Amino acid sequence: MRPPIRDIAVVAFGQTDHRRTTEEQSEVEMLMPVLHQVLDATGLKTSDIGFTCSGSSDYLAGRAFSFTMALDGVGAWPPISESHVEMDGAWALYEAWTKLLTGDADTALVYSYGKSSPGSVRDVLTRQLDPYYVAPLWPDSVALAALQAQALIDAGHTDEPALAGVAARSRADAAGNPHAQLRGADVPHGDYVVQPLRTGDCPPIGDGAAAVILAAGDRARELCERPAWISGIDHRIEAHSLGVRDLTDSPSTRLAAENAGLFERPVDTAELHAPFSSQEVVLRKVLRLGDDVAVNPSGGALAANPVMAAGLIRIGEAAARIHRGESRRALAHATSGPCLQQNLVAVLEGRQGEDR
Amino acid sequence: MAVAPQPDILKAPLVVEFPFTRSLGPVQAAFLSGLRHRTVLGVRTTDDRVLVPPVEYDPVTAAEIRDLVEVGDTGTVTTWAWNPAPRRGQPLDTPFAWVLVKLDGADTALLHALDATGPDAVHSGLRVRVRWAAERTGAITDIACFEPDDSTPEQIRPAPHTGEFEDGVTGIVAAARLDYTYSPGGAQSRYINALADNRTVGERCPSCRKVYVPPRGACPTCGVATTEQVEVGPAGTVTTYCIVNVKAKNLDIELPYVYAHIALDGADLALHGRIGGIPYDQVRMGLRVEPVWTEGGRYPDHYRPTGEPDADYDTYKELI
Numbered sequence: 001m002r003p004p005i006r007d008i009a010v011v012a013f014g015q016t017d018h019r020r021t022t023e024e025q026s027e028v029e030m031l032m033p034v035l036h037q038v039l040d041a042t043g044l045k046t047s048d049i050g051f052t053c054s055g056s057s058d059y060l061a062g063r064a065f066s067f068t069m070a071l072d073g074v075g076a077w078p079p080i081s082e083s084h085v086e087m088d089g090a091w092a093l094y095e096a097w098t099k100l101l102t103g104d105a106d107t108a109l110v111y112s113y114g115k116s117s118p119g120s121v122r123d124v125l126t127r128q129l130d131p132y133y134v135a136p137l138w139p140d141s142v143a144l145a146a147l148q149a150q151a152l153i154d155a156g157h158t159d160e161p162a163l164a165g166v167a168a169r170s171r172a173d174a175a176g177n178p179h180a181q182l183r184g185a186d187v188p189h190g191d192y193v194v195q196p197l198r199t200g201d202c203p204p205i206g207d208g209a210a211a212v213i214l215a216a217g218d219r220a221r222e223l224c225e226r227p228a229w230i231s232g233i234d235h236r237i238e239a240h241s242l243g244v245r246d247l248t249d250s251p252s253t254r255l256a257a258e259n260a261g262l263f264e265r266p267v268d269t270a271e272l273h274a275p276f277s278s279q280e281v282v283l284r285k286v287l288r289l290g291d292d293v294a295v296n297p298s299g300g301a302l303a304a305n306p307v308m309a310a311g312l313i314r315i316g317e318a319a320a321r322i323h324r325g326e327s328r329r330a331l332a333h334a335t336s337g338p339c340l341q342q343n344l345v346a347v348l349e350g351r352q353g354e355d356r
Numbered sequence: 357m358a359v360a361p362q363p364d365i366l367k368a369p370l371v372v373e374f375p376f377t378r379s380l381g382p383v384q385a386a387f388l389s390g391l392r393h394r395t396v397l398g399v400r401t402t403d404d405r406v407l408v409p410p411v412e413y414d415p416v417t418a419a420e421i422r423d424l425v426e427v428g429d430t431g432t433v434t435t436w437a438w439n440p441a442p443r444r445g446q447p448l449d450t451p452f453a454w455v456l457v458k459l460d461g462a463d464t465a466l467l468h469a470l471d472a473t474g475p476d477a478v479h480s481g482l483r484v485r486v487r488w489a490a491e492r493t494g495a496i497t498d499i500a501c502f503e504p505d506d507s508t509p510e511q512i513r514p515a516p517h518t519g520e521f522e523d524g525v526t527g528i529v530a531a532a533r534l535d536y537t538y539s540p541g542g543a544q545s546r547y548i549n550a551l552a553d554n555r556t557v558g559e560r561c562p563s564c565r566k567v568y569v570p571p572r573g574a575c576p577t578c579g580v581a582t583t584e585q586v587e588v589g590p591a592g593t594v595t596t597y598c599i600v601n602v603k604a605k606n607l608d609i610e611l612p613y614v615y616a617h618i619a620l621d622g623a624d625l626a627l628h629g630r631i632g633g634i635p636y637d638q639v640r641m642g643l644r645v646e647p648v649w650t651e652g653g654r655y656p657d658h659y660r661p662t663g664e665p666d667a668d669y670d671t672y673k674e675l676i
Contacts, residue, residue: 023365023367023537023539024365024539024541024542025541025542026540026541026542026543026544026572026573027541028541028572028573028574029541029542029543029573029574029581032573032574032579032580032581035579036580046578046579059534061536061538062370062372062534062536062538063538069572071576072572072573072574072575072576072579073574073579074579075575075576075577075578075579075580076576076579077576077577078577118370118536118537118538118539119534119535119536119537120534120535122443123443123444123445123534124534126445127532127534131376131378131530132378132380132384132388132496132528133409133466133467133496134467134496135530135532136445136495136496136497136528136530137445137446137447137467137468137469137496137497138443138444138445138446139446139454139467140443143437143439143454144454146437146438146454147435147436147437147454147456147467148435149437150435150436150437150480151434151435151480154435154480192438192440194437194438194439194440194454195437195438195439195440195475196437197437239415239416240415241407241409241411241415241464242456242465242467243408243409243434243456243458243464243465243466243467244407244415244464247435
């Protein structure tokens with residue numbers, strides 16, 4: 001892997017408490033406290049930010065142009081340099097990273113939010129599928145994940161008790177995460193939603209937002225005591241037809257990880273965006289994560305899954321571990337689409353001399 | 357100054373429903389036309405694999421692929437998932453299995469539903485057969501579902517097919533409906549609740565002191581929450597307007613009529629509304645207007661002239 005041509009780091013991360021519903025708030029009302037949190041952490045004002053990039057989907061809440069209303073929260077008038085992706089905020093972060101690489105900006109504000117509570121997210125997500133052969137059948141997000149889970153079971157990569165174990169470990173780890181929606185050891189595993197996946201194998205449905213500030217070079221060192229340097233980041237996608245793919249594997253994740261330099265040195269932490277317990281099985285395998293790696297110490301997406309923000313939160317959680325001196329080299333992964341369709345891998349590092 | 361109280365949470369059902377009209381590429385058109393004639397087509401890739409359902413471009417090499425072949429209507433389940441509670445729009449309304457099926461002669465699998473008695477009757481490797489829909493339109497739903505079958509796999513090389521059918525389709529119309537419970541959030545709930553009380557209430561930015569009407573919860577210049585409620589109007593000034601000559605659906609208003617930007621007194625943002633009570637060709641910038649509320653209305657029906665002298669241009673030029 002060739003190192004990035006410019007040193008860029010995550011210097012601040014914030015997230016809301018993720019809740020089943022935030023019906024008393026509009027998107028911008030939900031988002032603004034998080035924006036202020038990361039700005040306050042760095043001492044930056046909105047007018048100091050060089051580039052702003054957001055990720056969200058209007059389909060989630062059925063609110064047309066909600067992303068333009070969310071822009072009010074960053075003081076976008078008079079017009080600022082900004083962009084939006086109809087994707088998880090992790091991809092907004094990728095765009096911001098490339099913007100900083102060009103040298104056009106030294107700081108970037110990245111945010112994303114999702115309100116799944118107004119609609120039925122299982123059905124909403126069918127609208128992202130192939131419109132000719134798949135979407136007319138309305139296969140919901142749990143059904144597609146269940147097809148992948150059964151393929152993993154048939155191939156001998158996991159079984160239902162092991163999947164329950166992933167779910168239980170995630171919620172138990174989330175006990176230490178005050179923002180998580182499903183926390184603690186007593187979350188029931190429940191009945192089948194779509195067999196072989198039970199309630200506990202599925203992510204909680206809820207609303208939430210997250211924000212990250214990126215900064216380049218010396219600016220990052222000014223803004224953060226221990227920046228989480230992005231030593232590599234890449235994203236790749238699978239063929240779109242589910243029946244073409246080997247659902248027990250994730251070549252796109254493997255390739256993104258190679259390009260991000262993941263395999264050059266070990267990581268101590270991995271924040272994986274695996275909304276379904278079965279997807280962690282795939283990711284652990286292709287990312288070659290051993291038992292010595294802390295996987296999803298935040299609880300991951302099984303503890304809080306604000307759609308469109310959950311991937312950015314993985315990068316933020318991994319970076320926050322480095323900020324706190326709890327990690328030296330961390331992997332963050334984000335996914336989008338059914339059955340790990342598209343995958344982003346980022347490697348974050350703390351540096352010698354910037355330790356506390 | 358009134359600090360905004362937490363409003364009652366407003367909620368309303370919202371249905372987003374639309375038909376997507378999509379044109380098909382040559383391979384997709386042949387496949388869906390074939391389903392109408394109980395024929396399943398695949399496409400051969402550059403490395404001699406048969407993709408079902410077929411696509412226009414090779415997923416590995418991106419080469420344009422056009423070699424159509426006919427595969428069987430029997431096949432083998434490669435993975436499955438039992439759906440105990442079918443949802444709206446799904447192929448069956450009784451519990452069924454989602455399946456990926458590799459049809460005989462194909463190298464890839466097709467997603468669909470399997471009508472089976474229960475999860476115990478389904479396993480990967482199960483042999484299945486297409487159950488055709490009684491009425492077929494040239495859509496993936498021409499396959500009603502799959503059903504278990506006792507055939508043995510056929511090891512034949514699928515034969516080429518022209519892809520030409522009588523009454524071939526070139527497009528599909530895919531209906532989509534999503535149901536929501538809409539809630540507008542704090543600032544807009546406060547605004548809407550005040551309107552029901554025949555008052556127009558904006559919100560002031562604590563930083564730049566601008567009053568936004570209608571409020572959206574944040575000042576777009578300062579990026580901070582607007583929390584102080586400010587009653588504005590009721591009268592205001594027309595800052596600009598247009599004459600509408602197109603009849604809107606479900607709107608019983610005589611044409612032509614005037615739609616205007618109106619800066620209510622005390623507001624730093626113009627809202628828009630219809631102007632009535634004056635011939636359309638006499639409406640002008642600077643006209644002073646006031647809202648007209650109808651009995652039980654939750655918002656002004658229209659604005660009418662107050663009879664005051666016109667406002668001086670300098671008093672509203674920043675709000676155009």
